[in-house]
Amino acid sequence: MKKIGILTSGGDAPGMNAAIRAVVRKAIYHNVEIFGIKNGFQGLIDDHIEKMDIGSVGDIIQRGGTILHSARSEDFKRDEGQQKGVEQLKKHGIEGLIVIGGDGSFRGAQKLTEKGYPCIGxxxxxxxxxxxxxxxxxxxxxxxxxxxxxxxxxxxxxxHERTFIIEVMGRHAGDLALWAGLADGAESILIPEKKDELQEIVDRLKRGQQRGKKHSIIIxxxxxxxAFDYAEKIKENSNLETRVTVLGHIQRGGSPTAADRVLASRLGAQAVDLLLSGEAGKMTGIQNNKLMTHDIAGVLEEKHTIDLSMYQLSKELSI
Known part of the structure; x- marks a missing residue:
């Protein structure tokens, strides 16, 4: 394999640039040409493809977001869009592709792999x-x-002696809420995987109030x-002044932590090694601090789970 491509897709995440850097420099280390595809799978369809060099990724390891930009593509969900992407890869002589993103991005990578273009997620x-x-x-x-x-x-x-509900991201997974709630001593944590009854939350708030607690945090x-509906219900049932803060997209930005920079560098380098060794339709990952490889198809079928022991611990510590 002499030419490979890389793109980022879906929502941006701090550390994507560190992964891009690792992929580009690892490829060049192995004398492989590397092409950056801008704006995700839509950019692949629209031929937003440029050759990258060592300087292309200089001074980006500390930057949030993605220098390749990202976009969701309705066109690529259809067979004709996928076929157009294949044609663009052929035109540039790109023999393999690395895709950085979430499950939607992996579905696109899987489709390309099925069409004969090896992809690593x-x-x-x-x-x-x-x-x-x-x-x-x-x-x-x-x-x-x-x-x-x-x-x-x-x-x-x-x-102000008030109860605050803080809404964080996580439509289908409660990891951010769970880890943040445990780390910050929240009185209650509400996650999709384990919904508390409203009365349980209210009872916990009242117990705290009875022992002199003047404020509470709910994640x-x-x-x-x-969150505003929950705030209204809590006020109705407990008579506690309740305010809401929705953190929104601030959660996606910012300079990546050391942990994310190191993780991105390790996974990016491993992705190149997998492509060059002839692997296709695989995802890089880390388990127990060891690099792992899984079939993308299997990853997409398996449901992500949270550590319920952490959830139980949060309840025990917030009595």
Missing amino acids: IPGTIDNDIAGTDFTIGFDTALNTVIEAIDKIRDTASS LAEGVGN
């Missing part, structure tokens, strides 16, 4: 919702962003429901 999403890996690129940075925000909100909650993953 690198998990990059702040939701940490990909099976087969303990952590995805971007999760640690987003988690620390959330914790920093909660720390600041807690100061205000304490000053809610967006997939559970509307």
Whole structure:
């Protein structure tokens, strides 16, 4: 294999640039030409493809976002769009592709692999919702962003003696909410995988109030429901002043942590090694701090699970 491509797809995640850097420099180390595809699979269809060199990835390891940009493509979900992508790869002589993103990105990589173009996936999403890996690129940075925000909100909650509901990202996975809630001592954590009853939350708040607790923090993953609706219900049932903060896209940005930079570098380099060794339709991952490889098809079929022992611990510590 003499020419490979790389693209980022779906939502951006801190550490994607570090992964791009690792892929580009690892490829060049092995005397392989590397082509960057901008704007994800849509950019592949539209031929936004440029050759990259060592200088292309200079001074990006510390930057958030992705220098290749990202976009979701409805065109690529259809066979004709996928075929157009194959034609563009052929035109540039690209023999293999590395895709950085989440499950939607992996589905695109799987389609290309089925059409004869070997692809390797690198998990990059702040939701940490990909099976087969303990952590995805971007999760640690987003988690620390959330914790920093909660720390600041807690100061205000304490000053005004109020309950705050903080909504974090996570439509189908509660990792961000769970880890942030445990790290910041939240009174309640609401995640899609384990929904608390409203009365249980209210009872916990009342117990805290009875022993003199003046403020509380509740972390809610967006997939559970509307934070403002929960705030209204809590106020109705407990008579506690409740405020809402929706952190939104601030969670995706920022300079990646050391953990994300190292993870991205390791996974990026491994992805190149897999392509050059003839692998296709695989995903790089990390489990118990060891690099692992899984079939993308199997990863897409398997449901990501959270550590329920952490959820139980959070309840025990927030009595």
